[in-house]
Amino acid sequence: MLGRARSLGRRVLGVRRTPTYYLPWLVRPGLECVLVVNNVESRFKTGFNRGPFAVAVVQYDARGAVVGRHNVELDDPTATAEVRLDAEGSNAGFATVAGARIFSDQYVTLSDGTAYTATHGRHEFVERYPRVLRILLGLAGALAAAAGRTLPLFVKDQYLYLGAGVRSHLLVMNLSNVANRVRVVVTGERGVRVERVMKLRPMGSHLLDVSRLGIVAAEATLVVRARLEANAWFNLYVVGAGRNDLEGPLSFMHVK
Amino acid sequence: MSSDRCALLSATFWEAGYEHLIETVHQRDALARRNLDGLEIAVHDPGGALLGEKSVDPRQEVLDLGALVEEIAGGAPRAMVTLEARYDERVFPYRPHHYAFLHRPGSDAPPLYYAVNAVLGGVPDRIGATTINNFETYVFRQRPFAARYAVLLGNLARFAAAEAQVATYYGGQRVLVEVALAPKSHREIDLPSERDGRRLERVEVKALFRLASYVVGRRADSGDLVLFDHLFTYIK
Numbered sequence: 001m002l003g004r005a006r007s008l009g010r011r012v013l014g015v016r017r018t019p020t021y022y023l024p025w026l027v028r029p030g031l032e033c034v035l036v037v038n039n040v041e042s043r044f045k046t047g048f049n050r051g052p053f054a055v056a057v058v059q060y061d062a063r064g065a066v067v068g069r070h071n072v073e074l075d076d077p078t079a080t081a082e083v084r085l086d087a088e089g090s091n092a093g094f095a096t097v098a099g100a101r102i103f104s105d106q107y108v109t110l111s112d113g114t115a116y117t118a119t120h121g122r123h124e125f126v127e128r129y130p131r132v133l134r135i136l137l138g139l140a141g142a143l144a145a146a147a148g149r150t151l152p153l154f155v156k157d158q159y160l161y162l163g164a165g166v167r168s169h170l171l172v173m174n175l176s177n178v179a180n181r182v183r184v185v186v187t188g189e190r191g192v193r194v195e196r197v198m199k200l201r202p203m204g205s206h207l208l209d210v211s212r213l214g215i216v217a218a219e220a221t222l223v224v225r226a227r228l229e230a231n232a233w234f235n236l237y238v239v240g241a242g243r244n245d246l247e248g249p250l251s252f253m254h255v256k
Numbered sequence: 257m258s259s260d261r262c263a264l265l266s267a268t269f270w271e272a273g274y275e276h277l278i279e280t281v282h283q284r285d286a287l288a289r290r291n292l293d294g295l296e297i298a299v300h301d302p303g304g305a306l307l308g309e310k311s312v313d314p315r316q317e318v319l320d321l322g323a324l325v326e327e328i329a330g331g332a333p334r335a336m337v338t339l340e341a342r343y344d345e346r347v348f349p350y351r352p353h354h355y356a357f358l359h360r361p362g363s364d365a366p367p368l369y370y371a372v373n374a375v376l377g378g379v380p381d382r383i384g385a386t387t388i389n390n391f392e393t394y395v396f397r398q399r400p401f402a403a404r405y406a407v408l409l410g411n412l413a414r415f416a417a418a419e420a421q422v423a424t425y426y427g428g429q430r431v432l433v434e435v436a437l438a439p440k441s442h443r444e445i446d447l448p449s450e451r452d453g454r455r456l457e458r459v460e461v462k463a464l465f466r467l468a469s470y471v472v473g474r475r476a477d478s479g480d481l482v483l484f485d486h487l488f489t490y491i492k
């Protein structure tokens with residue numbers, strides 16, 4: 001019922017959802033981020049199993065600016081191509097992957113040169129709001145932000161893990177063409193509560209460093225609850241960090 | 257348990273030395289609007305023998321798998337752990353997911369966070385897997401790394417043995433390994449990173465029915481896990 005009402009609301013307001021496949025990217029000193037492009041899952045799908053396949057990767061940085069365009073071609077469904085994702089002066093964001101006959105999950109890898117961790121992207125959508133709605137959302141968002149709030153049109157809950165040698169950070173991605181104010185409420189042990197409001201530019205991202213939230217990590221791994229509310233469509237990836245935190249090897253993981 | 261509940265059977269593999277925490281409901285909100293009606297855990301050794309089982313309070317948010325395996329199975333170097341969840345389909349728009357946190361304390365490797373492999377059940381017309389889902393694949397990076405790769409396969413059937421084929425590809429060369437799995441048994445099948453100077457490109461797993469399956473990567477120096485991921489179905 002709620003889903004139908006939201007769908008009707010989007011139609012009335014002129015909000016468009018563009019199907020989009022996206023993955024996160026992140027670079028740090030000594031850490032390489034490589035996208036593994038493939039079409040292997042389409043191998044037995046009629047119309048999708050004969051190459052070549054053209055693939056277009058568009059890389060957005062944390063400010064939402066396009067910082068890279070990578071066009072690759074796969075000769076056949078079992079071919080892979082590796083695309084290094086980095087950008088001058090920028091260290092995180094997301095990349096979209098598109099191709100008329102690409103029908104497979106793509107992988108993003110993070111490597112310290114010795115080994116790599118990997119996860120896959122998500123086939124979802126980007127929401128595009130008409131100009132008037134963008135202005136209204138901007139005004140309402142600014143008012144709400146003054147009170148430390150946002151318009152909670154989209155909400156996600158996520159557990160985070162903090163310990164002496166582990167952290168799970170969050171890469172929060174604004175999948176819309178409107179400025180997105182994301183309010184994060186983290187509840188730790190004994191009800192300790194930390195709140196932040198982040199403003200993400202259209203198609204921008206923010207690496208939320210949980211070490212800076214003021215929740216003290218104990219020797220044993222602490223599970224804390226994060227709730228994220230936003231005024232426009234967004235999603236997140238968990239960034240796993242070990243003993244050297246964001247200066248060491250990292251892992252990415254999608255959530256639902 | 258009432259038979260009008262939906263059921264989802266998921267499985268993971270537990271190894272000694274790792275902190276392994278399982279979220280019984282991924283992205284559960286503070287008010288627990290997303291909730292399970294029941295959760296049964298069973299632990300099996302590599303040969304399929306039942307080491308122990310337990311009903312878990314479905315209100316529990318995060319399970320410490322190490323403590324649970326120790327409690328109900330008395331410890332084991334490695335075990336297959338099954339999670340049988342019962343739930344009301346109106347509560348979950350898709351199906352419940354169990355996600356997990358995995359890390360070896362003291363290791364330099366980053367923690368891994370993964371989706372526990374859903375093997376049987378769910379809401380059939382909404383699960384997104386109405387086509388064949390027992391023919392899976394995974395691709396690897398092509399430059400050399402100091403890591404070892406494997407697939408972990410488990411047979412969740414109660415009565416039927418499973419025969420699986422694990423095929424690895426090195427350039428044009430295909431290497432096939434046949435794996436027989438007794439009910440509830442599991443095995444780790446090594447995937448050599450190189451063969452005749454060619455890098456491991458991809459792995460395929462085929463079976464007559466769906467198995468619990470993970471691609472596993474370990475650092476060569478420490479053995480620490482760096483990959484613990486599900487494969488992808490060929491036919492969507």
